[in-house]
Amino acid sequence: MAKLIDGKAISAQIKAETALEVQELKDKGIIPGLAVVLVGNDPASQTYVNLKEKACAAAGIYSEKYALPANTHQDDLFDLVNRLNHKKEIHGILVQLPLPDGLDEESVIETIDPWKDVDAFHPSNVGRIMIGNYRFLPCTPAGIMEMLHREKISVAGKKCVVVGRSNIVGKPMAMLLLHDNGTVTICHSKTKDLEEICRCADVLVAAVGKPKFITADMVKPGACVVDVGMDRDENGKLCGDVDFEPVSRLASYITPVPGGVGPMTIAMLLRNTVTAAKIQNAIPDRQKVC
Ligand code: NAP
DSSP states (O other), X not given: OOEEOOHHHHHHHHHHHXXXXXXXXXXXXXXXXXXXXXXXXXXXXXXXXXXXXXXXXHHTOEEEEEEEOTTOOHHHHHHHHHHHHHOXXXXXXXXXXXXXXXXXXXXXXXXXXXXXOTTOOSHHHHHHHHHTOOSOOOHHHHHHHHHHHHTTXXXXXXXXXXXXXXXXXXXXXXXXXXXXXOEEEEEOTTOTTHHHHHHTOSEEEEOOOSTTOBOGGGSOTTOEEEEOOOEEOTTSOEEOSBOHHHHHHHOSXXXXXXXXXXXXXXXXXXXXXXXXXXXXXXXXXXXXXX
């Protein structure tokens, strides 16, 4: 039976560590600040934004929420982001994705000051991750690496398979596993022999967005299985991309859904906000070195 990697417990540790760092900064007169921008009425996005706000408050991080209507004009969103770029109390800016139809996500992300880009989605930060010289790591993959580190699961020399190649999860996940010396394969919807590739994985990360997509016959006995998925099963119940019960019987480690990767994502956002506050106070004239 696989050992559960308890993302809730690990994220609680990280949040407690972050709260201490926030206090240390406050003692120096610095209050880390995060602005969260929500456009439209997507219920899942609203839930995520509320969770982020609550987590900020609990850690002592100042936060501002901007809720804009779905029909917001692109220029108005640019204006808001630009104002936040120049706002001293704000060290981190997060624009909740996905944006409603008609708004160009890429341009909006590119408008965010890379030093305030706590999601690490700006091309400048993505490039830095590629070369291993980063300011921030994207929250979900960073949270997964943190779970592996804290569970003392080494990926060095191991076969790591990431199913999914999105810019926010799959690609950066693969890069972080590579930085930790994993031998990484990325799979996607056009991959041939997906099952066979997954069966070779010592570390299998599922970021597909399809409920129970990874079945037991795709998992090598003893593999470490990380489930990024936040899906709904046939009864509308929250589940992951991994068929949890049968897979947990043969894996060595597994992350549950809920209570695995999800809580880690928020904890890493708090940590990135604190990092942003530290960097901006260490390098006030940061625009010059962007
Ligand atoms: P996404 O942008 O939709 O990407 C899904 C990826 O899965 C794509 O690369 C796609 O391949 C691949 N895929 C789809 N069908 C496939 C198939 N039949 N075989 C192989 N690959 C297939 O999703 P995402 O944003 O990366 O998110 C993935 C999941 O993680 C979702 O359930 C999301 O809700 C969840 N998530 C959770 C957190 C968290 O904090 N827990 C954070 C972010 C996302 P193509 O590129 O070829 O289309």
